[in-house]
Amino acid sequence: MRAKQSVKQLNPRVQQVYDCIKNSPTPQGAYNLLDKLRPEGFRAPSQMYRALNRLLELGLIHKVESLNVFVACDQSHQSCVSILAVCDSCGSVEEFPSPEFADQVKAIGLEHSFESREFAVELKGRCSDCTSIVHELKE
Amino acid sequence: MRAKQSVKQLNPRVQQVYDCIKNSPTPQGAYNLLDKLRPEGFRAPSQMYRALNRLLELGLIHKVESLNVFVACDQSHQSCVSILAVCDSCGSVEEFPSPEFADQVKAIGLEHSFESREFAVELKGRCSDCTSIVHELKE
């Protein structure tokens, strides 16, 4: 049997998609990524979705469900339970890790006898950059 | 100008969709609802999405973004900021309102200078019913 791929060594296609997402300033949709990687030999959606699903499994990226886009996971935290803050204005997505918050969500679930496995929080609003731009315009 | 529709009196098509969602034990997709309401004269997706978007605006339903399905909002709470707990096993969605939780999420946003407007929390796991069934099977 072939050795299971370690996280240190991603498959070529998976690595290409991961790099592309990491190098993008804003989160990317699957077909957007597909276009970007067409020169590298990506042809069909299924190729892209395979790589994306692998990266999701590994926890290296998040999917912003409300926008159908993908964003690299901020590596600085371990428990990949985080708040994704989506800026309506510029489209950027920031990740706010908060372990105690994760505990609280699980606790609320348990109050209702719900055994939670994973969860996602998506915030909509305006990021700090866009807020300061608005303030400057008002001056 | 036509009077703005009050919440007490929904338009016929909107009301039909709302009733259909409320009467469904599990959350429904748009095309699923469309099939159910075909006998009532619904023909095209755009008819359904118009009604769904109206209900979302009014806060009468939620969209479960990770599943692309719609669920009636639990009327018992006002500040429609809630946790949606999706059961992997039976597909049911429960709503856990928690106002203090909402404040906490906003606070985490503000710590990062993010002005949040709205947000959604989706929990994945196993509901109390399915958990007890599993326990019974183990006996």
Added chain:
DNA sequence: ATATAACTGTTATAATATAACATAACAGTG
């Protein structure tokens, strides 16, 4: 009554995602 905005119907198409099958690369085993 009639102008106007809201609602509804209809057709077409865009955007997102997966199924199903074929081929290639690879690692272990006899």
Added chain:
DNA sequence: CACTGTTATGTTATATTATAACAGTTATAT
């Protein structure tokens, strides 16, 4: 080495979800 099961990749077609654009209708304030 040749065989075998597994993972990875390529390819085609199709399913699923959502919106655009336009025409026609209904309701209501004036």
